[in-house]
Amino acid sequence: MASIKRIGVITSGGDCGGLNAVIKGIAREAFSKGIESVVIPNGYAGLYNLIDMEKVVLLNAERVSKIEASLAGSEAGHSRVKISKIKDDRKYDRIKDGLKKFGIDALVISGGDDTGSVVVDLSGQGIPCVHVPKTMDLDLQPYSVGGDSAINRISLFARDLKTTGMSHNRILVIEVFGRYVGHTAFRGGIGAEADCILIPEIPVDFDEVYAHMKSTYFNRIERSDVKAGTYIIVVAEGLKMASGELLYDESAGVDAFGHKKLAGAGKYVRQQLEKRLKTDPDVPAFMKKTGMYAPGVYEFPEVREVTPGHLVRSGASSAFDVNFGYRAGAAGVLLLLAGKTGHTVVDVEGEKVIYMATTEAIKRREVDIKEIALFESLGTCFGRKPQSYDCEFVEMKGTVDRHL
Numbered sequence: 001m002a003s004i005k006r007i008g009v010i011t012s013g014g015d016c017g018g019l020n021a022v023i024k025g026i027a028r029e030a031f032s033k034g035i036e037s038v039v040i041p042n043g044y045a046g047l048y049n050l051i052d053m054e055k056v057v058l059l060n061a062e063r064v065s066k067i068e069a070s071l072a073g074s075e076a077g078h079s080r081v082k083i084s085k086i087k088d089d090r091k092y093d094r095i096k097d098g099l100k101k102f103g104i105d106a107l108v109i110s111g112g113d114d115t116g117s118v119v120v121d122l123s124g125q126g127i128p129c130v131h132v133p134k135t136m137d138l139d140l141q142p143y144s145v146g147g148d149s150a151i152n153r154i155s156l157f158a159r160d161l162k163t164t165g166m167s168h169n170r171i172l173v174i175e176v177f178g179r180y181v182g183h184t185a186f187r188g189g190i191g192a193e194a195d196c197i198l199i200p201e202i203p204v205d206f207d208e209v210y211a212h213m214k215s216t217y218f219n220r221i222e223r224s225d226v227k228a229g230t231y232i233i234v235v236a237e238g239l240k241m242a243s244g245e246l247l248y249d250e251s252a253g254v255d256a257f258g259h260k261k262l263a264g265a266g267k268y269v270r271q272q273l274e275k276r277l278k279t280d281p282d283v284p285a286f287m288k289k290t291g292m293y294a295p296g297v298y299e300f301p302e303v304r305e306v307t308p309g310h311l312v313r314s315g316a317s318s319a320f321d322v323n324f325g326y327r328a329g330a331a332g333v334l335l336l337l338a339g340k341t342g343h344t345v346v347d348v349e350g351e352k353v354i355y356m357a358t359t360e361a362i363k364r365r366e367v368d369i370k371e372i373a374l375f376e377s378l379g380t381c382f383g384r385k386p387q388s389y390d391c392e393f394v395e396m397k398g399t400v401d402r403h404l
């Protein structure tokens, strides 16, 4: 590969925590090697339109110091544009012309599975580029920046919602992003000590959810000296029925990458619980026993759904994501300089930059449901009959290399 003098920085797909640290990591590592880095704004849309831009922003020391790594979102901007889908036969030449215009020799691109597939595509077209894993969904093979921040935000929202839930004795269903996997719903839900967590990897049985809700919630309120209690359900937007069908609202449409916009799982869960509460003969007795019953006005506990939506990936980045983002961004530059185009940063371990082929890195990783049984034994409902946790014991020898 010809020597690299200038790197273009692209962030693509959905924004999330830690991305500004990735950008700073790229810029500062490049600077330390005597290489310039510039922002290609707004993801692949900006890459396609680079040729028409008058200037690009140079990430020099002064500009980089204005970027706040602890804030989520991306200073480089985003779009959900997949280059191969652009209706222009000259699109790759147009991109190459744009890169030439600004003297950009190679790209460090941070994004998820769709973004990674474009890294493979561009690399195949002879454009040197490497991939830094980013997605709050955590569905890539390596850890992706943004996951930890999203887990913390979900956990915070679910915990905070308990105060209003308790005050009204409501059952709260919190629908969270995560696309087709339940990593962030699972870990965020556990972080908030949610009563029930519903993830796409486990098709939901609503009779099980109802039974768990009834015993937990009824007991909680009956035992409370002020007759107060709530029941918290965290549901991943990509939840599935036992038939394998997604529980989403078709009317939400598709995004620019061509993915279904997932919405409606929380509403569906609410409706299923309401239906059961209204026909359960034990409910009026419970309402009377706990002093809540008001004929014709308040005969059943209320179920409400809350959708934090984009809030779970906004605001602050977790310290973990700032750490990971910095080192993954820097590792992206090192990988590029080593000529590893079409590869994804996995992590840095001591003096090792760990990487893998982007084609492999973007293969979907789901929640390992073997671990779920452990949390079921601790009392959390996952929308199925609790299963037994059959573990094996593995003794580690020597030292453990990495903890964070």
Ligand code: F6P
Binding pocket: 014, 080, 112, 135, 136, 137, 177, 178, 179, 237, 255, 262, 313
């Ligand atoms: O892929 C990240 C993600 O946050 C998903 O969890 C969610 O379904 C999607 O992006 C929402 O995308 P958009 O911001 O385009 O609505």
